[in-house]
Structure formats: structure tokens, C-alpha cells
Amino acid sequence: MSANRIYIYKRYERFWHWSQALLIIIMMITGFEIHGSYTFLGFKKAVDLHTIAAWTLLVIWAFTIFWQFTTGEWRQYIPSMKNVSAMILYYTVGIFKEMPHPFRKTTVQKHNPLQRLAYLALLAFISPLIWGSGLLYLFYGNWAQLGIDKTFSLEGVALVHTAGAFMITAFFFIHVYLTTTGHTIFAHIKAMITGWEEVEDDHAPAAADHGKRAPGKA
């Protein structure tokens, strides 16, 4: 198969993705230990590691938000219902008949409509749930000083945080599975490592500029 390559994931984006992946995996493992699901590192080490990972990811996110806005990449997350049905049809039927993927990645549009919806749900719902409850959990000892000790209960906060953890873990497994749905099993993962995605011939024009220009200016 001959293919063109487009530079789709920039260096910072790839750093963000993989550091975030590592931190989330650490937080899943330590988080469910703190939840009491198993004993692995010991409660203290699990809490310490979970906390350090959370702060590290928050710092990375601060940089990432800055990056998203300065590069205009935030537009990649604007949802659209257009072609969603085509995507669903592809994943439920087309993929098994080796029909072509209905979406062509470009530097301007690197997420397919389903991805856009999924990431928006992650950003707009699961993230605030986890970060909000997580920060409250982390600062439980300061609730009285903050004047919120009557507003929240540790149990409520812990349950919301746990619910968020279950959701992101479910997301994680689906996300990892979907990386195998490229034209080869590891195509998507390779692209996220190298930044270069192989795109089939007939859509060469989309990749003509090799993705070097910021999407906002395209």
C-alpha cells in the first residue's frame, strides 16, 4: 500500500499525550488501591504517588491549555453532529467489510466526529468531575478553613471521585482498543509516537502542506 505521510501530532502534543497516559495509568493503579480494591504498594505509597501524579498532570494541563489556545488547536474539540452517523455505521458495519474509513485525518481535522464527541464528554464532564472531587478530597483537611465543611461530605466527594475513576477507566480501555482500528493495528499508536500518520494516496492533497502550518491559519 502506498501512502503519504502527514505530520499530525506535534511534539508538545505527543509529550502531553504520553505523559498524561502514564500519569493516568499511575492514578488508576494507585487510585483503586486507595479505594481498597487491592493491596499493591501500600496505602501510604499509593496516596503519595497518586497525589504527586495528580499535581504533575495539573501542571501539564496548565501548559496544555496555554498551548491549545496559542496554537488554535482547541478548535479540534469543537463538536459536530455532522457525519456522526457515518462513523457509527463504519464502526458497526463498515469496519468488518473492510470498507474505507469515512473520515480522513488532516492537520485541520485530526479527530473524527465521534472522537470529538468523546473528547468533549471527557473534557466537559468526566474531567471536572474527577478534578473537582479530587481537589476537594486532597484539601479535606482545610475544609473548615475554607468554610466548606458544612457544604460537602467526605463520603459524597469520595463517591463522586470513585465514580469518575470508573468512567475514565472504562474510557481508557475503549480508547486503547480503538487505537487498533487504524489501517494496521499499530498505525495510530505509531502516529502518536512519531507524529506522522500514513494517509492513503487518493487523499494526498489534504496532506500537501505536511501539516507544518498552524490549523488556525490554514
Added chain:
Amino acid sequence: MDKNRCGWRRWIGGALILMASMMAGAANDPGAGKLPVAAAGGKAASTADHSKFKELQGPFKTGPEVTKACLACHNEAGHQVMKSVHWTWETISPTTGKKLGKQHAANNFCGSILSNEPRCTSCHAGYGWTDKNYDFTNQDNVDCLACHDTTATYKKIATDAGHPLYEPREMPKGSGKVVQPPDLTKIAQAVGKPGRQNCGACHFNGGGGDAVKHGDLDTSLIKPPKHVDVHMSPDGANLSCADCHTFNAHQPSGSRYAATAKDTKGLDMKHEDHNRATCESCHDLRPHKNERLNNHANRLACQTCHIPEFARGGVATKTLWDWSTGGKRGPDGKPLFIKDDHGHLIYSAEKGDFKYGENVRPTYKWYNGVVHQVAITDKIDDSKILELNRVEGSASDPNARIWPFKVMVGKQPYDPVNKTLVVNHVYGKDDTAFWGNFDYEKSIKAGMDYAGLPYSGKFDFIETRMNWFITHMVAPKEDALKCNDCHTRSEDGRLAAITDIYMPGRDRNGWVDLLGGLAIIGAIGAGSVHGIARILTRRKGH
């Protein structure tokens, strides 16, 4: 391109340095973990040499003679002591207003002082309390030496109402061992500040013997290794009792019935408010480098983590005392006494069954400092186990913290008709005392008659519990409880019985776990099915 890469590196490097310095800053907080003043374990030099005072040349034949000599100079001391609980054995609970103290409170060890005075008052800070008509206003009967002897040779003997020996005596009777009386003159000339031996003579032997009552107070504290008690060990802070249990004009600070269950003041040595020192009095409110641990102190007493077990000094404490089995005789017709392999008396015809414990894990309870102590005259509910000193507190009580306790299990006589505990006459050379006649019928009747309390003539035994908070025998920090000791789903978790709080690692919501678990299984399952379907259809296609 290269320049660009460098830029990113700098950004990331900068972020990491920022984070690292934030964490390091928290760890290096100056002052954290340091004590303000190293308390002196050694005795301060006195400005007076008592051996040179002509008043103390003696010779002294009795305790009260020594006291008269002391009071010749210390002319306020007698009256001060006579106001103290060490003398009155009576106090009004500052929290409940109830009249308590040894004279009135019920316990599940020896029982009541009444009718047993000469034995019990061997720990009275006075002389001659032989019966209920004792004169509490005679200052010559104050015992100065019990607290101020520094020679460790002054001993109030067990049966003489607070007096030491004045003549050589064979003890125990028939043993052939003759005990010599202490040299009161020498002792009087060497008085000084109270040390561990002085306080310990009574407080280490509460309940009738070494380690019997408290669990965290026994003779191992006279010279404990550091792993037994970091504060009292000569290798540790080397503190003596009075360094924390401060006195003011012979009044001991604090009250058993109004403990400071949650100190919000922090550093306050020396005390102005005449309250007993707390951990926080020296260690302040946030002594850990780790803020998360400091936050725990809001709901946990320091003792809960830092005294993982009590009775750690090699002396077993009594954990059960069952009076109901008392009075058995052996095949020879003599009162029965049985010892276990460790030499502990596990059955006594005089006292019933005993159980002992060493390195005992405490029982944990909410406690706000208020104790509901049962008095001997109180009406009791005999339909369930009687808690003689219920401690107050719950998760919703902001003044309560979780404290460690020794819970003493007891079974003791009571009046099932009048629903009161009873006075049991155990000690005395007469035909009713239980420790000689082994007849509850007679001994309880005699005790109640003596006390002037109503008695139906019927007695039974009721199971009782008593809570003794654990606050001594603080372990080195390495031996403190670990997170997992409480934050665990194990039924063996230290706080498994404290169910009115949400504890991470222990508690969860069944629905959240069920639905969440299904979501994860669903995600993995959907991926697997989809993937297998892809593999199968691909094969078909080719």
C-alpha cells in the same frame, strides 16, 4: 526547529523544578518536628540541704511526727494537700457536676473503699484512715514522705491505713521473712521533688498490684527502654511524671472526669489554667512534616497512632476480673489459688477469675472528655452489660476524637431488687469479710450495713465494662500505626468498629462499585467482541 525544541525543554524543565521546589519547601518547614524546650529529667539542685535543719534531726518514730516537723516550716503545705484529690478521694466532676472520686465512683476491680479502709487507704496521701469516721481536717495526718521521699526506702505497707512499718514484722505471715521498718529520720532529711518511684508506688499499682488497672502504667516505667516509652526512657526525653502532670500548691492538674480530649491551644507549658499537659502542650498542634498526618489530628488523638499497644513493658495487665466465681475451695478444703505458666494468678478464692494481657491492642472509641461515671448508689439497668464509665463522643461531635482505651471486663456483685451495685466487705479480721469467710451472703450484707445503704438481701452478678484511656507508653515514631492499619477493608482494621465516618480504603458505595465495575467490564468486553469480530470477518474476506 532546534531552537524550538530547546524552548520546550526549558518550559518542561522549569515546570519540573517549580514542582520539585514546592514539594521540598513543604518538607523543610523549619520548626516542624522540633520540641520547644528539652525538659530536664535530672533534678534541679535545691537551695536547701534538709539534712542540716534542726527540725529534721529526729529521731522520728512515726509518719505523723515527720509531718509535724515538715509543717513547722512549710506552714501552708498541709492545708494545700488537704484540698487535693490525693487527700479527699472525692471530687465534683467538672463536666457532669456529679460527686465522684474514689469514695463514690464504682469500679470493676476491688470494689468499694467502704468497710475495707485499712487495705485501700495504703495509697491515701495520709495516715490512719481506718474507717468511715476519718478526720479529714487533721493536717498532722498528711503523708509528706509518700510523695517527697527520694531514697526509695519509704513504703506504706498494704494493710496499715497508710502507715509505713514502725516495728520489724514478718511479711507475709508465716513466711519467716522479717521486714525492717524504714529509717524515717534519714528519709526526712533527704526529701525532694516527687519522682517516678513516688507516683508509681500507688499509680503503677492501681487495682491492687503492678499493672493491674491502667494498662499503660506499671513498674516498667521506672526505667523503661525507649521502645516502651519515649518520654520516660533515660534514652529518650527522660521525663518524670510531674513534668507533664503539673502541680500548683499541691493540687494535681486536670481531672480524670474532664480530660482534654482535643487540645486546640497547642504549646502551653507551663500551664496557666491548671489543666493537665496534653501531647500538644509540648508538640504543638501540627507536629508532623506531612500535612495529611497533621489533618488526622482533628479526629484522632495522638495516642491512637502513637501507642499501638499497651502493657508493652513486660508486665501483664489484668483484662478480666470475674468476682462471681470467688470462694472456691480445693480438695484439701483450703481456699483455691491457681497460677498459669507465666506465674499469673488466674484464679483466686478471694477474688475470682482473672485474665491478663501483654502488648494489648487498644479498643478505639470516640471521646470528647466527658465521662458518665456510675456511682455505687446509682440505679442501674441490669438488662444489659453495665458500662461503669461510658465515654461520650461521636463523629458528629466536633470536640470528640478517636481515642485508645483499655476496656476492662468485669463481673461483680449487685442488688437485683434495688438495682444498685453493692459494697462488698472483703478485708478485715472478722467473721464477715469475704477474704477469710468466702461467703458473699455475709460480706455484702456487712458492707451495705456499714455503708448505710439500702440492701434487699439478694445479690447477683452483673457483667460490667470500664474504659481506661491509654496515654502513656508512647512508642518511637517508627512503631506508630501505619496507614494500612486503619485504611483497609480487613475486618481486623484498627478502626473497624468506628462506623460513623467514611474512611477511604475501607468504605465504599455498593452501587458505585457495581455500576463502575460493569462499565469497565463492558468496555473491555465490547472491545474484545468487536476485535474478535474484526479478526473473523477479515479471515472471511481474504
